[in-house]
Amino acid sequence: MDSLQLLFDAPILNVQLLLDGLLVGAIFALAAYGMALVWGVMNIINIAQGEYVMLGGFVAVLLADAGIHPLFGVPLAIVLLYALGWALYRTIVFRVVDRDLFISILATFGISILLQQLANQVFGADVRTAEGGMGTLFLFDGMVTVGWVKVLACAVALLTGVALWLFLKYSRLGQAIRATAQNARAARILGIDTDRVYAATYALNAAICGAAGALVAMIWIIHPYLGLAFTLRAFVIVIVAGLGNLLGVVVSGLGLGAAESFAGFVFGVEFQAAFTFSLLVVILVLRSRVLARSRRYLK
Amino acid sequence: MKMHTYPRTLLALALALGLATTGLQAAEKIVLGAAVSITGKYSTNGKNTKDGYDLAVKRVNERGGVKVGDKTYELEIVYYDDESTPARGAQLAERLIEQDKVKFLLGPYSSGLTKAIAPVTEKYGVPMVEGNGAARALFAQGYKYLFAVLSTSEQYLASAVTLAAEQAEKAGRKPDSVKVAGVFENDPFSQDVRAGVLDDAKKYGMKVVIDDKLPPEINDMSPSLTKVRAVKPDILIVSGHAKGAALAINQVSEMKVDVPMLALTHCDSAKVIEKFGKAAEYTLCATQWDRGLSYRDDWFGTAEEYAQLFEKEFDYAPPYQAAESTAAALTFVDAFQRAGSLDPDKVRDALAATDMQTFYGNIKFDATGKNIAKPMVLYQVQDGEFRVVAPTKWANAKLRHPTPSWSQR
Numbered sequence: 001m002d003s004l005q006l007l008f009d010a011p012i013l014n015v016q017l018l019l020d021g022l023l024v025g026a027i028f029a030l031a032a033y034g035m036a037l038v039w040g041v042m043n044i045i046n047i048a049q050g051e052y053v054m055l056g057g058f059v060a061v062l063l064a065d066a067g068i069h070p071l072f073g074v075p076l077a078i079v080l081l082y083a084l085g086w087a088l089y090r091t092i093v094f095r096v097v098d099r100d101l102f103i104s105i106l107a108t109f110g111i112s113i114l115l116q117q118l119a120n121q122v123f124g125a126d127v128r129t130a131e132g133g134m135g136t137l138f139l140f141d142g143m144v145t146v147g148w149v150k151v152l153a154c155a156v157a158l159l160t161g162v163a164l165w166l167f168l169k170y171s172r173l174g175q176a177i178r179a180t181a182q183n184a185r186a187a188r189i190l191g192i193d194t195d196r197v198y199a200a201t202y203a204l205n206a207a208i209c210g211a212a213g214a215l216v217a218m219i220w221i222i223h224p225y226l227g228l229a230f231t232l233r234a235f236v237i238v239i240v241a242g243l244g245n246l247l248g249v250v251v252s253g254l255g256l257g258a259a260e261s262f263a264g265f266v267f268g269v270e271f272q273a274a275f276t277f278s279l280l281v282v283i284l285v286l287r288s289r290v291l292a293r294s295r296r297y298l299k
Numbered sequence: 300m301k302m303h304t305y306p307r308t309l310l311a312l313a314l315a316l317g318l319a320t321t322g323l324q325a326a327e328k329i330v331l332g333a334a335v336s337i338t339g340k341y342s343t344n345g346k347n348t349k350d351g352y353d354l355a356v357k358r359v360n361e362r363g364g365v366k367v368g369d370k371t372y373e374l375e376i377v378y379y380d381d382e383s384t385p386a387r388g389a390q391l392a393e394r395l396i397e398q399d400k401v402k403f404l405l406g407p408y409s410s411g412l413t414k415a416i417a418p419v420t421e422k423y424g425v426p427m428v429e430g431n432g433a434a435r436a437l438f439a440q441g442y443k444y445l446f447a448v449l450s451t452s453e454q455y456l457a458s459a460v461t462l463a464a465e466q467a468e469k470a471g472r473k474p475d476s477v478k479v480a481g482v483f484e485n486d487p488f489s490q491d492v493r494a495g496v497l498d499d500a501k502k503y504g505m506k507v508v509i510d511d512k513l514p515p516e517i518n519d520m521s522p523s524l525t526k527v528r529a530v531k532p533d534i535l536i537v538s539g540h541a542k543g544a545a546l547a548i549n550q551v552s553e554m555k556v557d558v559p560m561l562a563l564t565h566c567d568s569a570k571v572i573e574k575f576g577k578a579a580e581y582t583l584c585a586t587q588w589d590r591g592l593s594y595r596d597d598w599f600g601t602a603e604e605y606a607q608l609f610e611k612e613f614d615y616a617p618p619y620q621a622a623e624s625t626a627a628a629l630t631f632v633d634a635f636q637r638a639g640s641l642d643p644d645k646v647r648d649a650l651a652a653t654d655m656q657t658f659y660g661n662i663k664f665d666a667t668g669k670n671i672a673k674p675m676v677l678y679q680v681q682d683g684e685f686r687v688v689a690p691t692k693w694a695n696a697k698l699r700h701p702t703p704s705w706s707q708r
Binding site: 270 | 514
């Protein structure tokens with residue numbers, strides 16, 4: 001517990017860890033946002049989430065390799081991954097929309113393996129990065145340092161989140177998406193082309209993940225096998241936030257980032273994931289207690 | 300010399316049998332088998348491995364082949380793709396031995412794959428020479444048919460600890476005042492590296508102030524680096540394959556963490572110089588081999604000549620993974636010639652008695668089958684190039700130490 005002692009001896013470290021965690025959490029939140037959308041609207045748990053992140057990352061990497069600033073990878077990844085999501089929906093995912101949840105997990109798991117291996121074939125298994133060369137922000141006399149790219153990534157993540165929220169609330173397609181999520185059958189009766197809505201939702205999710213991936217490539221590293229970490233985190237975030245609670249996704253995404261950051265410092269990085277999942281269990285147990293109580297009142 | 304998929308192998312096998320019975324065979328061949336990672340997560344290094352083997356075969360055949368007794372043989376390798384999965388590797392080894400009747404195996408890429416294949420070759424009494432499985436656990440099983448030309452993984456960064464001790468003495472401090480920080484991936488390879496570092500740190504009485512384990516799916520090490528900033532170690536050691544190296548340089552430079560000495564493994568596979576440019580300067584990197592070293596042999600000449608030939612053949616500079624693969628094949632050739640026979644057990648005994656120099660380094664196996672004649676090399680990134688700074692005997696550059704703080708770089 002020497003590390004814990006350090007936090008008390010040098011309180012400024014808390015600021016560093018908190019900032020790191022929150023900025024990183026914003027990116028997790030982005031991937032989780034998409035997962036919540038697909039889950040809520042289509043009742044599909046998309047296991048291929050992390051692979052879309054990975055592909056978005058490669059878009060930024062390829063741009064950087066071509067001498068273009070990887071930041072342009074964000075819009076480009078959005079466009080490309082939207083197209084990919086659409087194509088995958090039209091070929092595979094539409095077959096499993098109304099089926100058992102288990103079938104859709106299998107199908108998206110298959111997609112995830114396929115994308116992983118394709119990426120490995122096309123881009124190679126090497127670890128890649130997209131260097132933005134954006135410098136570092138110094139706070140508190142250089143005691144706290146944050147890469148500008150992280151700040152930017154966080155801003156982009158939050159902006160995308162807000163844009164998505166506005167889109168769902170006010171645009172026609174967004175309203176159709178929400179209507180379909182509430183009751184697909186009723187939406188169909190009222191003339192909404194739910195198939196199109198599903199396609200748009202699935203493609204939108206891939207696009208959001210792509211944006212997250214382009215940011216990941218600038219902050220960390222990209223390789224064909226990094227998807228699972230993001231899928232799992234997105235899953236945890238959505239579970240904690242609950243479906244259809246986009247604000248909750250953002251909050252729990254940021255919370256997860258911060259929790260991981262502190263857990264990594266105090267317990268060592270190897271227990272980061274263990275800590276996260278233990279936290280998930282605790283939250284689920286507590287929540288079921290609360291729900292059980294409210295059910296009792298209903299009786 | 301080509302990749303076989305199953306149906307194609309069967310076809311090739313049928314053809315080979317047909318040829319054998321009609322007696323149309325040209326020069327006689329020694330067939331070596333190898334499962335290498337052509338697909339999957341080790342595909343890059345798998346290709347390096349295969350290219351290394353292929354170059355050895357090409358060179359040996361061009362230069363008249365292998366003389367065994369009074370006969371001359373050509374070399375040939377049957378490859379399979381192990382898909383970077385150990386279970387598949389073991390299956391394929393079995394297949395090579397049982398169905399393809401291969402009597403000698405070259406190693407796969409990575410310790411994990413080697414670990415899976417070694418029990419198979421041991422069971423059938425088939426000698427295997429490998430250049431890409433460095434885990435020390437491989438040499439604690441009492442294997443009789445496994446030989447490794449590379450330095451084992453606990454030696455990777457032990458030399459960095461020694462270097463830190465030397466530098467401390469130069470600065471008028473006692474080596475035991477050196478504070479060591481280590482961040483190691485939680486996989487067999489990096490944990491071996493860790494064991495080596497801790498052993499050496501203990502030898503000098505150094506204090507290990509950070510000893511973090513990175514999960515294999517690591518993509519962020521900022522918590523560990525925050526700790527580094529707080530406790531100010533004299534040396535930071537990171538081992539986590541290519542992604543560990545890329546992350547370390549990326550995040551140390553982004554967070555502007557000042558540490559006098561940063562030592563890594565796998566810098567060359569992570570292409571840190573191309574990727575990170577100035578941010579990679581001063582970094583120390585462990586490597587098995589470097590083209591600037593002064594070893595030589597009769598097949599390839601000097602290390603530099605080997606490197607040039609390799610570049611001409613494959614259009615990229617040989618990483619050490621390729622060099623050690625070539626060396627593994629050369630070790631077999633040497634053993635065939637000394638054994639004067641293609642009997643697996645005689646070849647095994649000849650392998651055990653190997654004592655030679657190759658362009659890759661000296662090769663001499665101890666009783667467990669690991670090479671004890673070649674030290675690890677430590678590079679430093681200096682002005683955008685890898686320069687050998689340790690061990691001092693082969694160094695072609697002076698260590699730049701300590702690393703200046705980020706505000707002055």
